[in-house]
Amino acid sequence: QKEVEQNSGPLSVPEGAIASLNCTYSDRGSQSFFWYRQYSGKSPELIMSIYSNGDKEDGRFTAQLNKASQYVSLLIRDSQPSDSATYLCAGDYKLSFGAGTTVTVRA
Amino acid sequence: DGGITQSPKYLFRKEGQNVTLSCEQNLNHDAMYWYRQDPGQGLRLIYYSQIVNDFQKGDIAEGYSVSREKKESFPLTVTSAQKNPTAFYLCASTQLANTGELFFGEGSRLTVL
Numbered sequence: 001q002k003e004v005e006q007n008s009g010p011l012s013v014p015e016g017a018i019a020s021l022n023c024t025y026s027d028r029g030s031q032s033f034f035w036y037r038q039y040s041g042k043s044p045e046l047i048m049s050i051y052s053n054g055d056k057e058d059g060r061f062t063a064q065l066n067k068a069s070q071y072v073s074l075l076i077r078d079s080q081p082s083d084s085a086t087y088l089c090a091g092d093y094k095l096s097f098g099a100g101t102t103v104t105v106r107a
Numbered sequence: 108d109g110g111i112t113q114s115p116k117y118l119f120r121k122e123g124q125n126v127t128l129s130c131e132q133n134l135n136h137d138a139m140y141w142y143r144q145d146p147g148q149g150l151r152l153i154y155y156s157q158i159v160n161d162f163q164k165g166d167i168a169e170g171y172s173v174s175r176e177k178k179e180s181f182p183l184t185v186t187s188a189q190k191n192p193t194a195f196y197l198c199a200s201t202q203l204a205n206t207g208e209l210f211f212g213e214g215s216r217l218t219v220l
Contacts, residue, residue: 006149034207043197043211044150088149092207094165095140099149 006098019076023089030091033072079105113212130198139181144195
């Protein structure tokens with residue numbers, strides 16, 4: 001089993017809607033989680049870090065960590081076409097990355 | 108400006124040749140990492156180094172080698188033993204080891220002809 005898994009397929013949302021991305025993890029050791037955004041052909045960039053249970057908001061982005069259920073989520077509110085990218089979830093244990101979820105925001 | 112520089116951005120190799128990808132950082136970061144990304148997939152860890160003159164294998168180290176002679180530099184050699192080397196290679200660094208706040212270079216795209 002991979003340390004971090006993102007099983008959702010491509011996500012298409014209309015402009016202005018909320019995009020919801022999920023990530024689950026095994027219990028092998030990650031305590032902190034990170035969301036990266038990767039535009040096509042580019043390298044990933046860190047957009048959110050979450051270190052404790054609960055929600056963390058930064059602008060239009062909200063990260064949620066639920067350690068009891070072992071999942072991490074990212075909400076993108078008021079989605080914009082510029083949010084169209086692949087979003088990667090990572091845990092700090094061995095810096096393991098999920099496969100990513102590709103988001104397309106339709107204008 | 109501080110950052111991570113990878114070179115070359117694009118590289119073509121014939122089968123059976125070794126190639127070395129360069130990664131240099133001027134962020135004064137202790138830890139450096141090499142990842143491989145295949146189309147439609149996430150990042151897989153090849154090697155990482157937390158201090159100079161020390162490095163550890165990641166999940167897919169077979170067919171690759173690294174060195175860490177200087178804090179700023181962490182070159183990756185893709186050897187002829189790597190069976191499917193065509194991929195996008197990403198170098199990253201972080202100030203403290205075992206934190207997930209990585210800074211990435213722009214990547215090197217290797218194609219084997």
